[in-house]
Amino acid sequence: MSLIIQQAALEAYLTDESTLPSDVLLEQIRSSTALSALEGLKIYHNAYRARLLTVLREDFPALYHWMGEESFEQLAMAYIAAWPPRHFSIRWLGEKLPEFIGCYVAEPQLSPMRELAKLEWAFTLAFDAQDAEALSLERMSSFSAEDWISLSVSLTPSTRWLPLQYNTLELWKTAKSGDRLPSITRLPANQDCLVWRHDLVCQYRSLEPEEASALKFFIEGGSFAELCELLLPEHAEQAPLQAATWLKQWVSEGLLMRVGGIEEVVSE
Amino acid sequence: MSMCNPLGFGLGLRSEYYQQILEQRPAVDWFEIISENYMVEGGKALYFLDAIKEQYPLVMHGVSLSIGGPHAIDIDYLRQLKSLADRVQPHWISDHLCWSRGNAHQLHDLLPLPFTQESLLHVAARVRLVQDVLERPLVLENVSAYIQWGTSCMSESQFLAELSYLTGCELLLDVNNVYVSARNQDFDPWQFIMELPHDRIRQIHLAGHSDYGHYLIDTHDQPIADPVWSLYSKALSYLGATSTLIERDDHFPPFEELLSELAQARAIAHGVISGATP
Numbered sequence: 170m171s172l173i174i175q176q177a178a179l180e181a182y183l184t185d186e187s188t189l190p191s192d193v194l195l196e197q198i199r200s201s202t203a204l205s206a207l208e209g210l211k212i213y214h215n216a217y218r219a220r221l222l223t224v225l226r227e228d229f230p231a232l233y234h235w236m237g238e239e240s241f242e243q244l245a246m247a248y249i250a251a252w253p254p255r256h257f258s259i260r261w262l263g264e265k266l267p268e269f270i271g272c273y274v275a276e277p278q279l280s281p282m283r284e285l286a287k288l289e290w291a292f293t294l295a296f297d298a299q300d301a302e303a304l305s306l307e308r309m310s311s312f313s314a315e316d317w318i319s320l321s322v323s324l325t326p327s328t329r330w331l332p333l334q335y336n337t338l339e340l341w342k343t344a345k346s347g348d349r350l351p352s353i354t355r356l357p358a359n360q361d362c363l364v365w366r367h368d369l370v371c372q373y374r375s376l377e378p379e380e381a382s383a384l385k386f387f388i389e390g391g392s393f394a395e396l397c398e399l400l401l402p403e404h405a406e407q408a409p410l411q412a413a414t415w416l417k418q419w420v421s422e423g424l425l426m427r428v429g430g431i432e433e434v435v436s437e
Numbered sequence: 438m439s440m441c442n443p444l445g446f447g448l449g450l451r452s453e454y455y456q457q458i459l460e461q462r463p464a465v466d467w468f469e470i471i472s473e474n475y476m477v478e479g480g481k482a483l484y485f486l487d488a489i490k491e492q493y494p495l496v497m498h499g500v501s502l503s504i505g506g507p508h509a510i511d512i513d514y515l516r517q518l519k520s521l522a523d524r525v526q527p528h529w530i531s532d533h534l535c536w537s538r539g540n541a542h543q544l545h546d547l548l549p550l551p552f553t554q555e556s557l558l559h560v561a562a563r564v565r566l567v568q569d570v571l572e573r574p575l576v577l578e579n580v581s582a583y584i585q586w587g588t589s590c591m592s593e594s595q596f597l598a599e600l601s602y603l604t605g606c607e608l609l610l611d612v613n614n615v616y617v618s619a620r621n622q623d624f625d626p627w628q629f630i631m632e633l634p635h636d637r638i639r640q641i642h643l644a645g646h647s648d649y650g651h652y653l654i655d656t657h658d659q660p661i662a663d664p665v666w667s668l669y670s671k672a673l674s675y676l677g678a679t680s681t682l683i684e685r686d687d688h689f690p691p692f693e694e695l696l697s698e699l700a701q702a703r704a705i706a707h708g709v710i711s712g713a714t715p
Contacts, residue, residue, distance in 0.1 A: 197586060203620060257501040300483070
């Protein structure tokens, strides 16, 4: 049997759910006194699944905690069968899990499950996203009037903007602390949540609707003066102070950089 | 005598120890990175890599080249590897004599090849391609095996020797893998080492394994076992001073325990090289 056929037979066995290899493959393997051909093949078969399951557990710890060991493993095995690893780095294994959940379960579980998976994957993406020089208060303190007029910002590349419909953040935080999980509830209104990396550490926070609108306006090209105008009906003479307070917070948190684009996790 | 200018005694660089390494500057001669962990766009891994690179010699060790795979060599992977090498300026770049990707999927394991003439020609052609892109000899490691192909007509060590002769590639002798495979596959570990061209061995790996009674698994989550220390000592008496690295990938102990294992490797090497009983 040629090399390529031997490799195809082993690949087919490793990626198949059955732990029993084909007779054709078995005949290609020589038993030793320590390990029969079947035992040796099963070591690789088990290792393939165990390795991938471990990575998914590590990348989706809250989903794992929420679903429980058995249900999560069933999801993971179904996912691996549908989306076997294609990238040379195992770090990308979970990329399609949020999308896969859409065809794995039905409502009412589907939406909250997928939302939690998206939140967790946003952390994975933020962790090693492209480095960028975030706008700093120090840099802004030396802005000229012209700098303020021409200031155009985007979110830093690690930032993901997630519109949440459920108490997913609360669930995620509780899972992380190891406490008893709350039940899933739908929020009275959608909640915007940011996940990003600042000073090498992943961060997250939710935004009140007004702050979310202001931030979106600002990163979509609105100037600081225009932002103040936008806030005028609600805040009257306090509008510039409110705009400055938010801008200072966004900059302090390392959310903004000069020029770029917004990367949004769009809800499906 | 093994290849000239050995780096001394090193450890696998793992994120669990980043902070400690930078703060304490431990007496480690060099670090080996897992290349794929740093083939990312930014973040913590690259930050610490750059900082540690300023203070220690580095070597790159990959797990995804799949030099014996049935697929075409992944040029995008190679380009990223070369780009990382340009950043790291490693003393050398290694991977494994194995295949880790099939025709359709990444299998994320170090799968053994049948040791045949067909495999030899297949792998040799790919090693030459990789070396052309990387602009340096590739260093290839023997893997732990739990199966052996019935069509093999030579040993893994004979295969590595032939491959090195055909391509100029260098070798990474993983002493723990030799021991694990020898126990699992009924061969003499010392004969394996003797069959390797000693002047092509660039580096030695040491690691721990798990004993399942009638077979062993290469887990890298235990201290180095006594028979592996003995084999290392014997190997050094054959090879002379050789860059030695300890790998630990799970159940991470306090860093001091790894330093203690490194001191043991140093003591053995000193004893063997100076002619004293280790």
